[in-house]
Amino acid sequence: MTxxxxxxxxxxxxxxxxxxxxxFFFLTICSGSVVFIEPSPYxxxxxxxxxxxxxxxxxxxxxxxxxxTLLSLWAFGGFLALIPYWNEEDPVVFMFHTAFIVxxxxxxxxxxxxKTATRLELLLVGYSASCVLAxxxxxxxxxxxxxxxxxxxxxxxxxxxxxxPNVLGSYLVTSVxxxxxxxxxxxxxHLWLVLPxxxxxxxxxxxxxxRGSWAATIVSLTMIVxxxxxxxxxxxxxxxxxxxxxxxxxxxxTALAGALSVPSLRExxxxxxxxTQDYDDGPNGxxxxxxxxxxxxxxxxxxxxxxxxxxxxxLDPHNSYINAFASNGWLGGFxxxxxxxxxxxxxxxxxxxxxxxxRDAQVLFAATFVFFLQxxxxxxxxxxxxxxxxxxxxxxxxxxxxxxxxxxxxx
Numbered sequence: 001m002t003x004x005x006x007x008x009x010x011x012x013x014x015x016x017x018x019x020x021x022x023x024f025f026f027l028t029i030c031s032g033s034v035v036f037i038e039p040s041p042y043x044x045x046x047x048x049x050x051x052x053x054x055x056x057x058x059x060x061x062x063x064x065x066x067x068x069t070l071l072s073l074w075a076f077g078g079f080l081a082l083i084p085y086w087n088e089e090d091p092v093v094f095m096f097h098t099a100f101i102v103x104x105x106x107x108x109x110x111x112x113x114x115k116t117a118t119r120l121e122l123l124l125v126g127y128s129a130s131c132v133l134a135x136x137x138x139x140x141x142x143x144x145x146x147x148x149x150x151x152x153x154x155x156x157x158x159x160x161x162x163x164x165p166n167v168l169g170s171y172l173v174t175s176v177x178x179x180x181x182x183x184x185x186x187x188x189x190h191l192w193l194v195l196p197x198x199x200x201x202x203x204x205x206x207x208x209x210x211r212g213s214w215a216a217t218i219v220s221l222t223m224i225v226x227x228x229x230x231x232x233x234x235x236x237x238x239x240x241x242x243x244x245x246x247x248x249x250x251x252x253x254t255a256l257a258g259a260l261s262v263p264s265l266r267e268x269x270x271x272x273x274x275x276t277q278d279y280d281d282g283p284n285g286x287x288x289x290x291x292x293x294x295x296x297x298x299x300x301x302x303x304x305x306x307x308x309x310x311x312x313x314x315l316d317p318h319n320s321y322i323n324a325f326a327s328n329g330w331l332g333g334f335x336x337x338x339x340x341x342x343x344x345x346x347x348x349x350x351x352x353x354x355x356x357x358x359r360d361a362q363v364l365f366a367a368t369f370v371f372f373l374q375x376x377x378x379x380x381x382x383x384x385x386x387x388x389x390x391x392x393x394x395x396x397x398x399x400x401x402x403x404x405x406x407x408x409x410x411x
Contacts, residue, residue: 017056018115022122024049025111029126032385033134033171036161042384043100050107061398064109067391070339071102074324077332081302091306094327098306101387108391113398120360123392124178127385131175132197135204137161138168142207156268158207166378169213171385172205174367177220181363184228184244202252206259209272212377216370221248223366227351231358289313290322297322302329320375327381340372343390346397355400364392 028045035042060068078095085091112119137160141152152160159165179198205213225245232238260266293313297303309317309326317323325333347365350358368389371380380386 021049021053021056022115022119024052025119026122026126029123029388030130030133032127032388033130034161035384036163046104046107050103053107053111058110058114060110061113061402063398063401064106064113064394066342067109067339067394068106070335070342071105073335074328074332074339075099075102077328077330077335078306080331081305081327081329084302085305085308091308094306097382101382101384104384105387105391108388109394109398112392112395113402116357116396116399120357120364120392120396123388124360124363127388128175128178128197131172131201134161134168134171135201138204138207139200157209157272158204165208166210166212167383169205169208169210170216170371170374170380170383172201172208173213173216173220173370174363174385174389175201176205176217177224177366178363180221180248181224181228181359183248184225184241185359186240186244202255206256209268211272212374214273216374219373220366220370223369224362227362227366230352231354231362286315286318289315290317290319293317293322293326297325297333300329303327303333316379318378320378320380323379323381340375343368343393344372347393350393350396350400355403357396357399361393361396364389364396368393 024045028042028049031041031045034040075095075098078098082091082095112123137152138158140146141160142158152158154165157165159168162168162171176198179194179201182194183198205217225241228241229238232241260269293309296312303326304312306327309315309323317326321333321336324336328336347361347368350361351365355361368386371383371386371389374380
């Protein structure tokens with residue numbers, strides 16, 4: 001028998017390195033809501049993902065350099081402020097955690113600047129899946145489906161699988177924006193999955209009783225509607241967005257009215273919805289501490305040092321901007337302010353100009369913008385998911401700039 005008469009062997013399939021990296025990226029995003037244990041599955045998976053991705057080599061587009069520079073200076077300012085307290089365990093751990101989380105933000109920016117459409121889809125779908133998981137745990141534990149669930153609830157507020165109800169609520173905002181945008185754009189594929197997922201996520205968001213998260217949801221959805229109307233290609237699309245927004249508003253108002261018909265929920269809702277709480281007011285309250293700290297920080301180029309605000313005022317700053325100066329000194333504080341301003345500039349531009357990733361940018365920048373607003377009333381500098389959307393905005397900017405440079409091919 002000659003070689004020609006032998007059956008042809010199938011060519012071996014090449015090792016799909018890129019798919020493996022994307023798979024680990026997707027799994028990392030899916031695990032983002034399971035953080036009630038430390039280190040979390042997310043922490044392990046993001047390290048594996050970064051390692052696998054780095055093995056293949058990478059380049060950093062110049063559009064990402066502002067993010068890299070400003071995040072690095074912010075972290076470096078914290079390490080400078082740490083020098084007098086290097087023998088204290090908690091500040092040292094805090095700053096190394098800062099370095100780790102800054103690295104993830106830079107990774108997201110560089111990673112999403114390549115294969116942008118595919119990876120943004122993986123990001124938003126995986127993030128929404130993680131929110132469905134978190135919402136299911138939060139709602140069932142709050143309702144006591146599997147027992148009292150005391151370890152999963154704080155002061156009557158759902159928080160599982162996070163350690164804080166405010167973090168749960170804020171985590172869910174991005175998926176609410178994404179799913180509502182899909183509905184407003186008329187993307188009815190998988191509607192049978194989108195609607196129950198959105199309802200479950202909104203229920204968990206409500207049960208977190210987080211004022212900041214509620215406000216962030218309202219502001220971000222208003223931004224999404226505004227972006228969609230402003231960038232609509234036709235009058236018909238504008239009318240569809242307006243009509244869809246009205247339907248969403250009516251359904252949400254009806255659901256809220258139904259929830260508030262329960263006396264205990266109504267009382268707790270209005271208690272939480274108050275503009276200020278008992279711990280906010282007074283010279284030693286949250287806002288009083290913040291005001292008293294500003295003159296002191298003006299005299300301290302290195303701030304108080306990481307985690308030392310609480311030693312002076314018995315409370316954390318509950319303000320990311322004051323905390324940037326308190327923990328990271330003037331270098332870190334001004335770098336953080338520049339980061340916020342520059343991100344707002346590139347983010348708004350992405351949302352209103354034409355490019356292939358505009359719809360994704362509208363979701364991710366709206367989420368990032370409301371995080372900046374929440375930073376006025378909470379310390380979010382160690383929130384893992386904050387760096388996901390922040391890095392994504394800069395990754396899209398690099399992809400947009402590259403798209404312009406090659407002559408704006410058809411999207």
